[in-house]
Amino acid sequence: MDSTSNGEEATSWEELYKINLMPSELFLKFRKEVQGIRVGLNLEFYNVPTNEYQAKLVLKPLSPDRRWKFIYEPIHQDVRLVSKKIPITKFLNLQVGIGHSFQLNAIGWKWKLTTCLGGDGISRIRNKTTLGLFPGMDLRFGWRADYVLPEITGALGTSEPLFNMNSGRLEASLDRVEAIMTHSDMAY
Numbered sequence: 001m002d003s004t005s006n007g008e009e010a011t012s013w014e015e016l017y018k019i020n021l022m023p024s025e026l027f028l029k030f031r032k033e034v035q036g037i038r039v040g041l042n043l044e045f046y047n048v049p050t051n052e053y054q055a056k057l058v059l060k061p062l063s064p065d066r067r068w069k070f071i072y073e074p075i076h077q078d079v080r081l082v083s084k085k086i087p088i089t090k091f092l093n094l095q096v097g098i099g100h101s102f103q104l105n106a107i108g109w110k111w112k113l114t115t116c117l118g119g120d121g122i123s124r125i126r127n128k129t130t131l132g133l134f135p136g137m138d139l140r141f142g143w144r145a146d147y148v149l150p151e152i153t154g155a156l157g158t159s160e161p162l163f164n165m166n167s168g169r170l171e172a173s174l175d176r177v178e179a180i181m182t183h184s185d186m187a188y
Contacts, residue, residue: 020173023047025142027178036062038182077102091115123147128176136183142176 028043040058045051053075060069071080080099088094098109123146130140150168154161 016167016169018171020171023142023174023177025176027176029178029180031180031182033062033182033184038062085114088113123149136181138178138180138182140176140178140180141174142178143172143174145170145172147171 024047026045026047030041032039038058038060040056040060042054042056042058044054044056046054055074057072057074058069060066067084069082069084071082072078078099078101080097082097083095085093085095093114095112095114096109097111098107100107125145125147126143128140128142130138132138146169148166148169151166152164153166154163156162
C-alpha cells in the first residue's frame with residue numbers, strides 16, 4: 001500500500017477488519033415446561049482452546065420475575081444455585097451464586113459483574129441474537145465485535161503532520177451457536 005503523510009506504512013484492509021464466522025461453542029438445549037418450571041438439558045461443545053464437552057441439567061421458574069436457576073453438572077459433579085442478573089446500572093449487571101462440588105467436597109460462592117460493553121483498551125460489544133424458526137425451535141447466536149473508531153487528526157505549526165488518519169479496526173466473531181428446542185403444553 002502507499003505510504004501515509006507521516007511516513008509510516010499504511011496497514012492493509014485485511015489487517016484492519018477481521019470477521020470470524022466459525023463458532024468456538026456449540027450448544028444443544030432441550031427444554032420442557034412443567035408446572036411453572038422450565039427443565040432443561042444442555043449439551044455444550046467447546047472447540048477453542050481445547051475440545052471439551054459439558055452437560056448440564058437446568059431448572060428455573062417460568063415467571064417473568066424469576067430470581068434464580070438451579071444447575072447440575074453430572075460430569076464435574078457440581079450443583080449451583082445462581083441468581084438472575086441484577087441490573088446495577090443501564091449497562092452493568094451483577095450475578096451471584098452458591099454451589100457445591102461433590103468431587104472436591106467443597107461449598108463456595110461466586111459473583112460476577114457483566115456488561116455488554118467494555119474491553120481492554122478497545123471498545124467491545126457482546127450480544128445474543130435469537131432467531132425463532134418455528135414454535136418450539138430457536139437458534140441463538142452469541143457474537144462479539146471489538147472495535148476502534150476511525151480518527152482524523154491534524155496540526156499546523158508543530159512537529160505533528162498536517163493531516164493524519166487512523167482507519168480504525170474491527171474484529172467481529174460469531175462465538176456461540178445454540179439450537180434450543182422447547183416442548184410446551186401451551187397452545188400457540
